[in-house]
Amino acid sequence: MSFEVAIDFLRDHSLLHGIPENELQIAASSIETVSFADGEPLLIEGDTSDDCFFIMSGKVQVSSRNLVGKTLLLAELGSGSLVGEMGLLHNERRTARVTAIGDVVALRMEREAFELLADRSPLFYESILLTVRIRMIHRMLRSASIWSAIPDAELRGLAEITLIRKVTKSDLLVAKGSLVDQFFMITKGRVEIHGSKKQKSFLREGDFFGETGLLTDTSSEVEIVASEDSELLVMGKSEFQYVLNYYAPVRKQFLEIVRIRTPHLLSKVALEYRDEIIEEEQKPVPPKAKERWVDILLWLGGGFVVLSIIALFLQSNWLNIAALIVGGIVGPVTFVSFIRSHQLLGFSQARLGLVFLLSAIIAVPLAWFLERIWLFDVGVSHFDFAHFRLPLSVSVIEESAKLLVCIALVRTKQMHFLMDAVVFGAAAGMGFAAIESVIYGWSHLEGASSVGMFSVLWIRALLSPFGHGTWTAIAAAAIWFGTSASRSKGLNKASSWSKVWRAAALLTLVILLHAMWDFRFTNGLAKMGMMVSVGIVGLTLLYFLIRAGRREELHALTTLNPYVQESLRFIDPEEKAADELRCDSCGTVSPKETRYCARCGHALRMK
Numbered sequence: 352m353s354f355e356v357a358i359d360f361l362r363d364h365s366l367l368h369g370i371p372e373n374e375l376q377i378a379a380s381s382i383e384t385v386s387f388a389d390g391e392p393l394l395i396e397g398d399t400s401d402d403c404f405f406i407m408s409g410k411v412q413v414s415s416r417n418l419v420g421k422t423l424l425l426a427e428l429g430s431g432s433l434v435g436e437m438g439l440l441h442n443e444r445r446t447a448r449v450t451a452i453g454d455v456v457a458l459r460m461e462r463e464a465f466e467l468l469a470d471r472s473p474l475f476y477e478s479i480l481l482t483v484r485i486r487m488i489h490r491m492l493r494s495a496s497i498w499s500a501i502p503d504a505e506l507r508g509l510a511e512i513t514l515i516r517k518v519t520k521s522d523l524l525v526a527k528g529s530l531v532d533q534f535f536m537i538t539k540g541r542v543e544i545h546g547s548k549k550q551k552s553f554l555r556e557g558d559f560f561g562e563t564g565l566l567t568d569t570s571s572e573v574e575i576v577a578s579e580d581s582e583l584l585v586m587g588k589s590e591f592q593y594v595l596n597y598y599a600p601v602r603k604q605f606l607e608i609v610r611i612r613t614p615h616l617l618s619k620v621a622l623e624y625r626d627e628i629i630e631e632e633q634k635p636v637p638p639k640a641k642e643r644w645v646d647i648l649l650w651l652g653g654g655f656v657v658l659s660i661i662a663l664f665l666q667s668n669w670l671n672i673a674a675l676i677v678g679g680i681v682g683p684v685t686f687v688s689f690i691r692s693h694q695l696l697g698f699s700q701a702r703l704g705l706v707f708l709l710s711a712i713i714a715v716p717l718a719w720f721l722e723r724i725w726l727f728d729v730g731v732s733h734f735d736f737a738h739f740r741l742p743l744s745v746s747v748i749e750e751s752a753k754l755l756v757c758i759a760l761v762r763t764k765q766m767h768f769l770m771d772a773v774v775f776g777a778a779a780g781m782g783f784a785a786i787e788s789v790i791y792g793w794s795h796l797e798g799a800s801s802v803g804m805f806s807v808l809w810i811r812a813l814l815s816p817f818g819h820g821t822w823t824a825i826a827a828a829a830i831w832f833g834t835s836a837s838r839s840k841g842l843n844k845a846s847s848w849s850k851v852w853r854a855a856a857l858l859t860l861v862i863l864l865h866a867m868w869d870f871r872f873t874n875g876l877a878k879m880g881m882m883v884s885v886g887i888v889g890l891t892l893l894y895f896l897i898r899a900g901r902r903e904e905l906h907a908l909t910t911l912n913p914y915v916q917e918s919l920r921f922i923d924p925e926e927k928a929a930d931e932l933r934c935d936s937c938g939t940v941s942p943k944e945t946r947y948c949a950r951c952g953h954a955l956r957m958k
């Protein structure tokens with residue numbers, strides 16, 4: 352393309368009106384015409400900025416990656432548009448990737464020529480300043496994605512009325528007891544929240560605050576201070592309310608945030624938003640469970656088989672003990688991992704392992720001690736389980752011991768979802784079952800019968816899903832219903848009473864199941880029939896609890912992270928969405944592409 356065509360293009364460009372001809376000539380002399388084929392990048396996000404491009408013909412896609420690494424469409428721009436100006440103006444790296452859609456011809460302008468034009472034309476400079484500001488805020492609003500349900504044109508409108516506020520370390524942003532009438536989103540830096548009881552938590556890029564006051568008209572219960580130099584986007588109360596009134600998905604997102612962060616204020620949410628609080632009967636399809644438990648079963652089960660064979664063959668005591676330990680945990684660990692694989696918002700495996708282990712070393716001795724002092728006279732070696740009173744008392748003691756450990760380790764506040772209770776309950780129950788198996792197996796070893804030990808271990812491994820893990824998972828779910836009833840009391844009395852009933856019924860059922868399992872029938876067939884029935888009832892109940900628990904997690908997850916269809920033509924080749932995302936604030940592991948943690952409401956980020 353000739354120099355004349357380039358200068359004609361610049362002369363006709365609306366941004367450059369009024370620039371003297373000789374200066375346009377100087378700028379045009381350093382301009383080159385460049386062509387790009389479909390899919391070729393003009394600019395790459397994160398690169399250093401030395402030039403900008405005027406699009407002469409064709410279209411470009413502007414995209415960026417959000418906090419969790421996913422490509423977002425920011426804009427599609429056509430001929431006449433200028434790209435690359437943000438990096439030049441702010442002397443920063445490229446904020447987005449710009450890719451050619453079809454064949455594109457553009458004028459490439461170096462930094463010096465751009466600065467010359469900006470210097471000579473106040474119109475050019477002012478309009479670039481304005482565009483850059485709106486593009487920058489628009490990009491921040493898009494990548495924080497709490498606004499992802501708002502159509503792009505509206506979001507650009509919002510970007511125009513959103514303010515950027517820079518704050519310095521130690522600045523007081525919200526005073527305790529004050530009425531907050533703005534909504535804040537953090538784009539850089541970190542702020543600190545001081546709650547009651549000296550609790551402290553942090554908010555970082557992508558996090559927001561101020562919504563509680565705006566939604567509930569209550570004064571702030573916390574103090575918020577900048578803990579480093581930070582940058583915030585600030586939106587006024589009326590703009591925030593406008594967005595909530597017009598966009599139901601955004602309204603639901605913020606109600607979910609109130610439910611997570613300040614459940615005691617849910618009943619104070621302004622009346623116009625109330626209808627959304629009533630829990631809808633929605634049935635989203637849960638994603639498929641991860642199959643990690645199969646690997647665990649294969650490794651531990653395989654290890655147990657191999658160890659059993661070698662131990663029997665070599666008659667080695669040490670190998671017997673190793674086989675005893677592996678045989679004791681194979682069923683329980685696989686079971687817990689199976690239940691955990693159905694959880695969408697899990698805590699770390701280490702936490703679960705701790706509950707398992709401590710239940711084994713605390714709940715078993717505790718139950719044993721209580722059984723000795725309350726039920727059996729010291730020295731009596733034969734316990735008559737044929738009277739229902741005894742298995743019933745054993746059941747009450749053992750279930751209480753397991754639940755106590757579970758509750759002591761996992762505060763009920765952390766049992767946010769029904770699935771938390773089910774998983775932690777299963778771990779506490781299975782820690783108990785594992786140590787019981789080891790003790791039973793050991794008693795056979797002491798009697799010098801390794802075959803007896805292996806039989807006990809095999810039978811207990813096969814029966815393990817029917818027993819302790821299932822019972823304690825159900826009992827922990829009962830505790831969860833009981834505590835969540837008190838949380839929802841202010842909102843819906845009927846539902847809170849139904850939860851109390853559910854809790855009582857589940858606890859009674861668990862105690863009966865456990866007692867019937869232990870009951871000694873004189874008839875072998877009757878015993879077997881009872882064990883099968885107890886197993887079937889327990890597992891069926893557990894199945895329904897898991898189903899309800901997954902649905903609840905999925906509801907929270909999808910409400911806070913509404914699905915958005917990105918109509919991207921090109922995915923950033925550097926996109927690398929993590930398989931799972933761990934929340935910096937509460938440690939919850941969320942499925943990939945989740946943007947906000949459904950347990951604490953904090954923004955998730957790629958590591």
Ligand SMILES: Nc1ncnc2c1ncn2[C@@H]1O[C@@H]2COP(=O)(O)O[C@H]2[C@H]1O
Binds near residue numbers: 433446485
């Ligand atoms: N939100 C946005 N809307 C339109 N264009 C944008 C947006 N954000 C960034 N860009 C453009 O993409 C370019 C990437 O490189 P720069 O940051 O230099 O300049 C950027 C802008 O020209």
